Amino acid sequence: xxxxxxxxxxxxxxxxxxxxxxxxxxxxxxxxxxxxxxxxxxxxxxxxxxxxxxxxxxxxxxxxxxxxxxxxxxxxxxxxxxxxxxxxxxxxxxxxxxxxxxxxxxxxxxxxxxxxxxxxxxxxxxxxxxxxxxxxxxxxxxxxxxxxxxxxxxxxxxxxxxxxxxxxxxxxxxxxxxxxxxxxxxxxxxxxxxxxxxxxxxxxxxxxxxxxxxxxxxxxxxxxxxxxxxxxxxxxxxxxxxxxxxxxxxxxxxxxxxxx
Ligand SMILES: O=C[C@H](O)[C@H](O)[C@H](O)COP(=O)(O)O
Numbered sequence: 001x002x003x004x005x006x007x008x009x010x011x012x013x014x015x016x017x018x019x020x021x022x023x024x025x026x027x028x029x030x031x032x033x034x035x036x037x038x039x040x041x042x043x044x045x046x047x048x049x050x051x052x053x054x055x056x057x058x059x060x061x062x063x064x065x066x067x068x069x070x071x072x073x074x075x076x077x078x079x080x081x082x083x084x085x086x087x088x089x090x091x092x093x094x095x096x097x098x099x100x101x102x103x104x105x106x107x108x109x110x111x112x113x114x115x116x117x118x119x120x121x122x123x124x125x126x127x128x129x130x131x132x133x134x135x136x137x138x139x140x141x142x143x144x145x146x147x148x149x150x151x152x153x154x155x156x157x158x159x160x161x162x163x164x165x166x167x168x169x170x171x172x173x174x175x176x177x178x179x180x181x182x183x184x185x186x187x188x189x190x191x192x193x194x195x196x197x198x199x200x201x202x203x204x205x206x207x208x209x210x211x212x213x214x215x216x217x218x219x220x221x222x223x224x225x226x227x228x229x230x231x232x233x234x235x236x237x238x239x240x241x242x243x244x245x246x247x248x249x250x251x252x253x254x255x256x257x258x259x260x
Contacts, residue, residue: 030056032148032250033112037061039248039255040110040144041068046075049103051136052090053111054083054129057146061110062086066093080106082136083129084204106140113145113240113247114161115153120145120247120260121221123156125164125238128193128203134236137243145244149251155217156239157186162211164193164238165228169200169208175233176210182227187215207235 027035037060044050044065052062068074070093079095080103081087090097100106111133115123122145124130137143153159167175172192180190193201193209200208218224221241228237242260249256 029148029150033057033146034060035255036146036148036248036250037110038064039250039257040146040246041065043108043142043144043246044068044074044077044110046077048107049078049080049098049105051106051109051111051140051143052079052081052086052095053109053137053146054081054086054133055112055127057112057148058082058086058110059089061146062089062093062095066090066095069093069095078103080109080136082109082111082133083127085129100135100139104139106136108142108144109137109140110144110146111137113147113151113244114238115156115159116145116147116151116244116247116249117153117156117158119242120244120258121156121242122240122244123159123163123238124240125166125209126162128164128166128201128209130164130238131166131203131205131207131236134240134243137240142245143243145247147247147249149249152249156221157212157214157216157218160213162191162193163214165210165212166203166205166207166235166237167210167233168235169206171233172200172208172210175231178231178233179210179212179228182231183212183214183218183224185216186218189213205235 041064113122176190
């Protein structure tokens with residue numbers, strides 16, 4: 001999707017973008033993701049321990065970190081990847097890596113999201129990496145979420161797309177039914193996620209993903225979150241409540257930065 005970068009961009013914080021964007025240029029969704037990612041990397045300083053997110057938006061941030069390391073503009077960075085895919089990408093860029101066992105406190109994590117509500121609550125995990133992302137992003141002092149404006153929703157689930165839940169493979173249908181029944185009043189449908197070969201999608205942790213499709217607002221998100229977590233068989237869910245400290249949104253009118 002091509003989006004017009006309006007003249008108004010020049011009066012917003014986007015002025016400090018790198019790479020610079022001239023007004024009225026037509027930007028694709030991927031270019032918007034890249035702009036949000038580059039902006040987030042401006043928060044990174046030498047010597048930091050970084051949570052490295054997963055997905056098409058976070059990929060741009062990891063590329064940028066690799067580029068700045070290569071140029072010597074960033075030094076002594078340690079990355080904590082949130083998926084095997086990001087681990088491979090970071091290694092290919094020469095980013096030194098570690099894990100939460102060795103670095104239980106992370107300075108900044110940068111990651112994308114599938115949905116962002118007005119209170120900066122997120123849905124994550126449509127790429128299947130929610131568990132490691134929640135562990136890493138729950139351990140950081142600052143979590144910078146990067147999105148293009150298509151990810152903004154009035155309420156979580158409001159995009160009509162999946163709210164992912166990672167479940168153990170053992171009797172996954174039993175767990176999926178429990179999840180569907182939990183949100184019966186919201187017209188919820190729970191589907192096992194398949195890979196491109198029609199086989200169950202398997203996460204980096206050897207689990208399955210059940211995608212919940214909700215027709216209504218869950219209203220009290222903390223109650224919904226606790227109820228999902230209490231179901232035996234659930235490993236983790238994709239609602240990231242009160243975790244993002246900053247959300248960077250790249251959109252038609254420029255960049256918007258929202259802080260908690
Ligand atoms: O499991 C995947 C992650 O939560 C991603 O960060 C999320 O799905 C957003 O991905 P993308 O930047 O590709 O839209």
